[in-house]
Amino acid sequence: MQLKVLGCSGGIGQGLRTSSYLIDEDILLDAGTGVGDLSLVDMRKLKHIFITHSHMDHVTSLPLLVDTLFSDLERPLIVHARPETLKSLQQHVFNWEIWPDFTELPTKESAVLSFQVMRPGETIDIDGRSIEMIDVNHTVPAAAYAVKTANSTFAYSGDTTTNDNLWHVLNGYDRLDFMVIESAFANHDIQLAQIARHYCPELLAKDLTKLTHQPRLGISHLKPGEEKRIMEECKIALDADWDIHQLSSGDSFTI
Template identity: 55%
Template sequence: MNLRVLGASGGVGQGLRTTSLLIDDDILIDAGSGVGELTLDDMLSIRHIFITHSHLDHIAFLPLLLDSIFDRIEEPLVVHGQAVTLRALQEHIFNWVIWPDFSQLPHPDKPVLRYEIMAPAEICTLGERTLEMIPVNHAVPGVGYRVACAGRAIAFSGDTTSNDSFWDVLNARSGLDVLVVEAAFPNESLALSQMAHHYCPSLLAQDIAKLHHNPLIYITHNKPGSEDLIFAECRAAMPARRLQPLRGGEVIRL
């Protein structure tokens, strides 16, 4: 299993793309502006998109991806998410005002987009890969995913602040090789982190202490311009953990 990081920033700017992770060549987790790194052929290979939550930085390029491939694919691209998340996409994005309803195009009988409601704790099996949806604690209903294949596992937190649900589920599973977890703001923005339901390094360290596994931990979703400060604060707060900054363009092989 390969994880290609298309976007790992909390914002945009030269060289910065928002959250999108490509598993092998056919599964996308979130569809932020990182999708803009894909070639047309890359886009045509994607069969499944798993959405963590409805915020724009995680779905912004989904409408444009579908528009680029809508008359070139045989089978609909399946968008997986919580019912509330998929409903938000239908009502606020694919509503014929912001963008066409691609679950009806190019033809209602043969659309480019199919919604697949998934509930927390549900596991979706795709070939040898399994994706488990895990609830987290964000400003809108949000989830993370644990992706497993051939005895290896990677987990992605999505956007979240302090919670027990994500860590309890990871601890209940047999192993974890890689953890991709957010730290949106530096510690000076503790109040903002709590209000916006994100981690800062001190909040993240409190939750990482709950994790019984010792994965390689990649820190993602940093506020642009604060990357170095946030990572230095993560290192100071979690000296015993194996930490890396997650960078756009990186490929993690498992």
Template identity: 50%
Template sequence: MEIKVLGCSGGIGAGRRTSALLVDDDILIDCGTGVADLSLEAMARLRHVFITHTHLDHIACLPLLVDTLFSRLQSRPLVIHTRSDCMRIIHHHIFNWQIWPDFFELPERERPVVRFEEMDAARPLDIEGRRVHMLPATHTVPAVGYRVEDDRGAFAFTGDTTSNDDLWTALNDHAGLDLLMVECAFPESERDLGRRAGHYCPSLLAQDLVKLRHRPRVGISHLKPGAESETFEDLRRRLPERDLVRLGSGDVFKI
């Protein structure tokens, strides 16, 4: 598998793109502003979008992506995978004819260009040899993470979450993990705000990483603009034994 970071920032600004990962050339995990940097040809190769949760920085490009690909999707719809409650939020608040056309009914209700498939926490989804598992997350809205594996290895993306024993238990239930992409949105100076917002800060993430029995490379995402270096360096001091990398748009990992 090849994983390309299209966006991983906790905000926008020069060089900053919000959450989106491209797996090989046909799967997206989240659909933040990083998707806008794909060429039209690259967008046309997309077949599946896995959504972690419905906050705007993770779905901002979803309605624009569908609109851009509308004519191409009439023969093969784009499949959106997430929890049923997340999909209801997207349908009600985005594809509602007021914010954006309801592409679940276009060009016709019987053959829409977008199709929804509910994820089952107990059953991984197989997409041409890549198995996608849903992971628990704790956030201010319904949220999940994802673990993706093939016969060579596995990576996981937490999406947005704060301290959550179930996440680490789920990761430990599998035999291995090569790459973990985990958020650490807030600097330690804003620990209380981070907890209320459902995000990690360095001390909370350092405490939780001890629970992980695997030793993957750990990519840090969702750093808040202006505090990126402060937060990442704090993490490195707290976790000197871990292989940490500060994620950036354009980073590519091969599993």
């Protein structure tokens, strides 16, 4: 499978985009500001969007994306997420005040946006790729996703802090080739990381000892201005045999 990083920062600024990852040409994992760098031609190829949780940095391009594609969409854009996440999107974004409810436009019967409930432990197969939702530990109900093909497995953590479930589920797989995992804060912000339920390098390194695989790691969600410090702390905290990369918008990987 092909993975393209559209956005992987913890914030915005020149060259920085928030969380969004393109799998092949048709599947998005999260819809942060990185979606805005896709061409109209590439946006038209999107069919499925898997959202990890309701936070703004992961959903902010969704309303604008569906509006941009409105007259092009012959089939609905399908948004997969936990029921709590879909409820938040419906109540607080697609509520006719912040944005029109595109799940009813142009009509309820032929809407351009479809919300599909997914629960942790469930798997959806899309043209040879199976996508599993995995429960994680964040301040709102949140999920990670694992994408498996016949010969590769990729996992995307979304936002999370210390937990057992993510690692337990991943350990059950035959293989794990590549993982995007967050380290939103540097170690001096460990208390903030715990309150906001994110990782810092120290917390991440502790949790990675629970993983029996050793995938290539793409470190994401770095706080703007702290990138260098966080990556240096990751290199110190993790054993030298981990293959770690600082992700940037525009990076592509064949997994």
